[in-house]
Amino acid sequence: MNSSLKGPTRPVARTARLFAVALTASLLAGCTRSGAAEPQAVWQDEFNGTSLSSANWTPQIGNGFMSGSDYVSGWGNNELEYYTDRPENLRVENGELVITARRGAYQGTANGQPASFDWTSARIRTAGKFSRAYGKFEIRAKFPTGKGLWPAIWLLPEEPNPYGVWAASGEIDIAEGWGSKPTELAQTLHYGGQWPNNVYSGTTVNFPNGGTMDQWHTYTVEWTPGKIQWFIDGQLTSEKTAWWSARGTPPTSDADLHAWPAPFDKPFHLLLNLAVGGNFDGNPDASTPDTAEMRVDYVRVYGLTGETASPGTRPDMKYPWTPAEARDAQPDGNLVFNESFDWADDDKRVTADAPRLDGVTQSAYWTLFRSDGQATLSNDVAAGKALKVDITNPGSVNYAVQVRQDGLNVETGGKYEVSFDAWAQTARPMMLKVGGGQDRGYAAYSGEQTLQLGTAKTRQTVTFDMKATTDAATRLEFNLGNAGTGPVWIDNVVVKRIGNAAGARPPAADGNLLYNAAFTQDSPDHPGITGVPGTAYWTTWSNVPERLTTSVAGGTVTLNVRDVDPANNWHVQLNQTDVPLTAGKSYTLTFKGRATDAREVAVVIGENGGSYARYLDKTAALNDTEQPFTYTFTAAATNPAAQLQILGAVGTPGSSYGLSFRDFRLVQNP
Numbered sequence: 001m002n003s004s005l006k007g008p009t010r011p012v013a014r015t016a017r018l019f020a021v022a023l024t025a026s027l028l029a030g031c032t033r034s035g036a037a038e039p040q041a042v043w044q045d046e047f048n049g050t051s052l053s054s055a056n057w058t059p060q061i062g063n064g065f066m067s068g069s070d071y072v073s074g075w076g077n078n079e080l081e082y083y084t085d086r087p088e089n090l091r092v093e094n095g096e097l098v099i100t101a102r103r104g105a106y107q108g109t110a111n112g113q114p115a116s117f118d119w120t121s122a123r124i125r126t127a128g129k130f131s132r133a134y135g136k137f138e139i140r141a142k143f144p145t146g147k148g149l150w151p152a153i154w155l156l157p158e159e160p161n162p163y164g165v166w167a168a169s170g171e172i173d174i175a176e177g178w179g180s181k182p183t184e185l186a187q188t189l190h191y192g193g194q195w196p197n198n199v200y201s202g203t204t205v206n207f208p209n210g211g212t213m214d215q216w217h218t219y220t221v222e223w224t225p226g227k228i229q230w231f232i233d234g235q236l237t238s239e240k241t242a243w244w245s246a247r248g249t250p251p252t253s254d255a256d257l258h259a260w261p262a263p264f265d266k267p268f269h270l271l272l273n274l275a276v277g278g279n280f281d282g283n284p285d286a287s288t289p290d291t292a293e294m295r296v297d298y299v300r301v302y303g304l305t306g307e308t309a310s311p312g313t314r315p316d317m318k319y320p321w322t323p324a325e326a327r328d329a330q331p332d333g334n335l336v337f338n339e340s341f342d343w344a345d346d347d348k349r350v351t352a353d354a355p356r357l358d359g360v361t362q363s364a365y366w367t368l369f370r371s372d373g374q375a376t377l378s379n380d381v382a383a384g385k386a387l388k389v390d391i392t393n394p395g396s397v398n399y400a401v402q403v404r405q406d407g408l409n410v411e412t413g414g415k416y417e418v419s420f421d422a423w424a425q426t427a428r429p430m431m432l433k434v435g436g437g438q439d440r441g442y443a444a445y446s447g448e449q450t451l452q453l454g455t456a457k458t459r460q461t462v463t464f465d466m467k468a469t470t471d472a473a474t475r476l477e478f479n480l481g482n483a484g485t486g487p488v489w490i491d492n493v494v495v496k497r498i499g500n501a502a503g504a505r506p507p508a509a510d511g512n513l514l515y516n517a518a519f520t521q522d523s524p525d526h527p528g529i530t531g532v533p534g535t536a537y538w539t540t541w542s543n544v545p546e547r548l549t550t551s552v553a554g555g556t557v558t559l560n561v562r563d564v565d566p567a568n569n570w571h572v573q574l575n576q577t578d579v580p581l582t583a584g585k586s587y588t589l590t591f592k593g594r595a596t597d598a599r600e601v602a603v604v605i606g607e608n609g610g611s612y613a614r615y616l617d618k619t620a621a622l623n624d625t626e627q628p629f630t631y632t633f634t635a636a637a638t639n640p641a642a643q644l645q646i647l648g649a650v651g652t653p654g655s656s657y658g659l660s661f662r663d664f665r666l667v668q669n670p
Helices: none
Strands: 041-045 058-060 064-067 070-073 081-083 090-093 096-110 113-121 123-125 135-142 149-157 171-177 184-192 198-206 217-224 227-232 235-240 268-276 291-302 367-370 374-380 386-393 401-410 414-424 428-435 449-453 458-465 471-479 486-500 539-542 548-553 556-561 572-581 586-595 599-606 614-622 627-634 639-647 657-668
Touching: 081 096, 081 268, 096 268, 113 268, 135 149, 135 171, 171 217, 171 227, 184 227, 184 235, 198 227, 198 235, 268 291, 367 374, 374 401, 386 401, 401 486, 414 428, 414 449, 428 458, 428 486, 449 458, 471 486, 539 548, 556 572, 572 657, 586 599, 586 614, 599 627, 599 657, 614 627, 639 657
Parallel strands: 081 113
Antiparallel strands: 041 291, 058 123, 064 070, 090 096, 096 113, 096 291, 123 268, 135 217, 135 291, 149 171, 149 268, 171 184, 184 198, 217 227, 227 235, 367 401, 374 386, 386 486, 401 471, 414 458, 414 486, 428 449, 428 471, 539 572, 548 556, 556 657, 572 639, 586 627, 586 657, 599 614, 599 639
């Protein structure tokens, strides 16, 4: 269960939760069980009373938490529920703990202000009452099913951030269930650097003997130094023996690492909850029941033989700063292999370990990812063997159906061109992205490019400068989700280096590092906000495009937002990229702003990709009277292509507001 805000400033086709293919029985046959046959019990709750034991558990209340001076709504995962300790959501009966998620209007608070929520549920933890480093954690539970339901049993550090903020101090997910996928379960570790430099290692497993999550199962983790094992009903289902924790932000070398086996060498406490909606299983739909129960028969913790043993030496593992082995481009310079979906499996260019699309001939080097979408793939002979992606369920996000090729070697300082043929049965958008994988924070080197596909075969072309560190494992993504059903065709895909990236741009004539601060310029090379004259160098973005309309008048840009996202301030953005900064130098940002009513927006200057590090991360309290705002900060790194972002406000679902800004100015201080 993710415990803190962890996406970059906008969600990248970076799937918030990507899990490895389930480990097979043959791979696990050689694993040895860590614990003794009869471990010693050290703590338990059988839920035999008439109410929750206050000696063992504390309910958490609300829809978010404070991170420093910032309120993080949706528990950092866009969750919809408001946690309460009401009997309607949390009770003990017949020897069982019952956590109930309920659909229905509820008046709660968010960041100290009244707020309405459509779902309630419960979340309890043993923090301050019980924690332990190492041992056997055993929970017998029954999970509900239904789209958007997210039951979880998990562990967090007892000491606040012993190795740094999430996830440098670790998280152990004993069991997480997708309500829409009742035969599957997630077993995961979160670790690495501090957000957003965290990583995770997860396994998706099937329930033994054809079981499903709505049946009673015993979920177990056996945790010893250097080894963590997961079991369902006594059957070993996954094992992890490699992880790390780093002190750098972002970490850059092995020298940044805390001593092995950090972070999983400190006491952790237990959490049980039933979340609703968010990044894991998407939001509920009409099929989701109005009430859903997570039931827990018992929680038992045992000591284990060997839990005080030495963890041994740190195992070999891959880190984000470990260079990947570069794959050579084709003789014509194309970084994409099998660009026309016509390489036979016995082609000498196809290696034995090349991925393939299931059921699709001549598809070496291509993969398909689906979150909550569905599609059927084939070679369309009538279309010259183009890849046909017939989308039967578009899902709720653009990466719900994602056709991808990994392993492109994109080098820092290069200018690249992406071109391909594409068309659709019905005109529709798609999102193209060239970017990093999990160990790069799913960075978007090309930006997230929304392209319009017509019904006729058309050549699409996108160019970008690679300003991040060279990435030999770059991903080319065609994100086809959340845009309707029906077939889309892709063919003749090319990614080539076409020159060198432009150098850092100089300040404007008046010394301003922000261009077109008066919103009066147009430029064919920097077209600005689509359909809005005078916005060269500026862009806007919304996770639901129809939510945002933008206009410019008298040197003021206005963002009109409808149907507010109650959980995320990044749901609406005003951005300018390619802002040059020098490490150690002091800068001052000024602007004037107002809102149609009292709203707090985020003011960010930081990386545009990679770790999305923030050099300036403040807020501006706007109201209906225009006010000046001033911020001074020191750049933590030399970055010729930083970005300024104004992130919109959260609020009551369904409400609307307007934001207006003018006279942006960013200068280096003497």
